Amino acid sequence: MKILVCISKTPDTTAKIAFADNNTKFATDGVQWIINPYDEWYALVRAIELKEADPSTILHLVNVGAVDCEPIIRKALALGGDEAIRINSENTDSFYIASQIAAVAKEGAYDLIFTGKETIDYNGSSIGGMVAELLDLPYISHAFKFDLEAGNALVVREIEGGEETNKVALPVVVSCQKGMAEQRIPNMKGIMGARSKPLKITEPIAADSLTTVGSFDLPPAKAGVKLVSPENPEELVRLLHEEAKAF
Amino acid sequence: MSVLVFLDQADGHITKSSFEAANYASKIAEQSGTTAEAIVLGTVADDLSVLGNYGVKKVHTVSDPSLNNFDAQVITNVLAQAVAATGADVIVFSNSAAAKAVAPRLSVKLKAGLVSGAVALPDFSNGFVVKKTVFSGKAFAHIAVTSAKKIITLNPNSFTIEMGSGIAEIMPFAATIDTAKVTVTAVNKITGEVSLSEADIVISGGRGLKGPENWGLVTDLAKLLGAATACSRPVADIDWRPHHEHVGQTGLAIAPNLYFAIGISGAIQHLAGVNRSKVIVVINKDPEAPFFKAADYGIVGDAFEVMPKIIEAVKKLKQA
Incomplete structure (x- = not known):
């Protein structure tokens, strides 16, 4: 079995969100970069578990990004996986990125393609679905449980107010979220081993971009909290009812 | 067109x-x-x-x-x-x-x-x-x-x-419908609850509530207001509440009219999921809790003392 896990570089979850160049670019000064948590904790770790259960599994990682993505790719390889492919391109349009991943995925004829449910920077939630459509494969999004059974995938995914169990024959594309696996920390053996794992660099294929990011802005600052005395919590209810008209 | x-x-x-x-x-x-x-x-x-x-x-x-x-x-x-x-x-x-x-x-x-x-x-x-x-x-x-x-x-x-x-x-509309490759084998839905992403009012609890047995403070208020219930990440992680209630950066992002947080400190990852709420209320005994900076209304006090009084006051208001 061959698995491809898509990983993306994102700012750390505690990074200060600020913008530069007239609010057209994310201000990267002092920002720590991490593997997008959904890609790492859920997609990658679940794929590693599948490889542990069946050591004949081949596990590849793919990233679309510039050379500054290599530290997070090495970190991913330290967690597990046999080799990584970096498609040497910077772009923020999801159709363009999905086109690059689909080209690599087609070439590698994978049985299973995992993505995170979204990146924590652009929150597009779109790469998995786009890759699936480009490859004419079924797609299950927002999965939090994944098992294999006689060539079929049994996947539990989140729906509004509950969950749904899906059965589908491989190959399939799955986007992963919390619940799929437990977060792991790379150990020394993994970190040393990652250095000698292949990290292949390929150039992007020609593909269109359908969107461009114009500018960013931050939510307006709050006016400040109105504190109510703990001796008189009834006053809070009155304020919410009469002033904020919240109920 | x-x-x-x-x-x-x-x-x-x-x-x-x-x-x-x-x-x-x-x-x-x-x-x-x-x-x-x-x-x-x-x-x-x-x-x-x-x-x-x-x-x-x-x-x-x-x-x-x-x-x-x-x-x-x-x-x-x-x-x-x-x-x-x-x-x-x-x-x-x-x-x-x-x-x-x-x-x-x-x-x-x-x-x-x-x-x-x-x-x-x-x-x-x-x-x-x-x-x-x-x-x-x-x-x-x-x-x-x-x-x-x-x-x-x-x-x-x-x-x-x-x-x-x-x-x-x-x-x-007469559409050609393909044969499905994906089969839905089971659906498990909590019925009768207000959908969290669509709710006008969300009542949410954090570790400050000390244990799942105290969640009545959240659910009683939610019932009175027809609200959905939510929780912080640690609460879902230790299984006090189901995962689908987790709001925040790695959980659900919501934007209700009123977000009422009880015993949640307001870590940046939690705020990310709720800061589009129109009105934010924070009940926390720690005056230094970062959530107060993002809140519109707040009480620095013990939720176990404050919440029963709030629930009573809302009950009275609803009966009036």
Whole structure:
């Protein structure tokens, strides 16, 4: 079995969100970069578990990004996986990125393609679905449980107010979220081993971009909290009812 | 030319956020001098002509029960046929589980630029620019869609409905339906609860509540206010509450009218998921809790003393 896990570089979850160049670019000064948590904790770790259960599994990682993505790719390889492919391109349009991943995925004829449910920077939630459509494969999004059974995938995914169990024959594309696996920390053996794992660099294929990011802005600052005395919590209810008209 | 909105349904009923998406679609249609049409898949119990009140002129229905089995690929192909038949060049979804699975596929199929998680109407003054949340709710981006066809998924509770009056024409749509590759083998839904992403009021609890046995303070208030319940990440991680209640950066991002947080300190990752709420109330005994900086109202006090009094006061108010 061959698995491809898509990983993306994102700012750390505690990074200060600020913008530069007239609010057209994310201000990267002092920002720590991490593997997008959904890609790492859920997609990658679940794929590693599948490889542990069946050591004949081949596990590849793919990233679309510039050379500054290599530290997070090495970190991913330290967690597990046999080799990584970096498609040497910077772009923020999801159709363009999905086109690059689909080209690599087609070439590698994978049985299973995992993505995170979204990146924590652009929150597009779109790469998995786009890759699936480009490859004419079924797609299950927002999965939090994944098992294999006689060539079929049994996947539990989140729906509004509950969950749904899906059965589908491989190959399939799955986007992963919390619940799929437990977060792991790379150990020394993994970190040393990652250095000698292949990290292949390929150039992007020609593909269109359908969107461009114009500018960013931050939510307006709050006016400040109105504190109510703990001796008189009834006053809070009155304020919410009469002033904020919240109920 | 038209604007086509996909109406999501849950158990035969059109969802609240789909009505928002329908009204949003009709406003786009108005601004571009065209009309809004809708499409509904599967068996629906509701009277769809009321969509007219939301500005939708026609509702296309594909009532084949096989569509109740959700396979994103099958749904995408039906929607692509509807887009071709209506000549739609803007397609709108509410940003639901279905949209997250279908909209990206449709984007590829139609070569239509996709903006997911929109929070405002497109700005036509310089092309077609849509405001969306980025950085998990900590900021907004203005995305220009440069393709001829465009797809928008609208975040729930982000757009205020303006009701009009009208009767939508119901039109059965004859679509070719593919054989599904994905089979739904089980559905486990909590019925009777208010949907967290669509709720007007959300009551949420954190570790400050000390244990799942104390959750009555959250659920009693929620029941009185018809609110949904939520929790912070540590609470879901230690299984005090189910995972689907976790709001925050790695959980659900919500934007209710009122977010009422009890015993939650307000870590930056939690704030990311709730800071689009219109009114935020924080009850915490630690005056240094970062959540107070993001709150509109607050009480620095012990939730176990304060909350029973608040619940009593709300009870009185509701009886009045």
